[in-house]
Amino acid sequence: MKVEECHSLAEVRNHIDQLDDQIVELIAARNGYVKQAANFKHSIEEIKANERMESVMDRVRSKAMEFGVSPNLLTTLYAIMIDAMVEAEISEFQNAKSL
Template identity: 90%
Template sequence: MKIEECHSLEEVRNHIDRLDDQIVEIIAARNGYVKQAANFKHSIEEIKANERMEAVMDRVRSRAMEFGVSPNLLTKLYTIMIDEMVEAEISEFRNAKSL
């Protein structure tokens, strides 16, 4: 990703705002796929999928290092995101089973 050189604080903030909008959209899309995953799982333990979470974290940490971003920052962000999305997936799973 190319980072443009900015010539004012306003320009920097505009770029950050644009990126924040994209980040939110991408997280929403990820959440939609996570909810769909509930349709393919047979138990709450399968939803929690600790091995998958570890693999995601390893991949994210590796990508963070490639881009010069703190792996610890990404680990913290992904831990929060995954915990919340797992809860949403469990909710979807329970709702589907109650129909």
Template identity: 80%
Template sequence: MKTEDCQSLEELRRYIDQLDDQIVELIATRNAYVKQAAKFKQSIDEIKGDERMEAVMDRVRNRAMEFGVSPNLLTKLYKIMIDEMVEAEIAEFRNAKSL
């Protein structure tokens, strides 16, 4: 991971804003894939998939440590994100089944 040596607070904030834009776009893309997953699943229990959630959380914890970021921070963020995306996937599943 490469970061620039910023010469001012304004420059630093521009980089952070650019990163935030990328993060939001990546989360939106992830959410779109999660919604697609609903068409491959047979039940709401399968959507909630505790085993998959644990695997994702383990992977995130490991990646956080590789990059020197707090695993607790990332697992908290991912828990919120996954919980919300699971709800969106359930809604997608129910909509598809009602057609």
């Protein structure tokens, strides 16, 4: 992704706001797919999928380094996001089973 050169603080903030909107939209889309994944799983242990989480974290760490972003920052953010999304997926799973 190309970062444009800005000529004022307002311009910088405008770009950041636009990126934040995109990030939120992408996280919402990711969450939607995570909830759908509950339909294909058979147990809460399968939802927790430690191997999958490790794989995601490894990929995120690698991408962070590729883009010159702190791997610790991104893995911390992803850990928080994944924990919350796993809880949402468990809720979806339990709701589907109770129908």
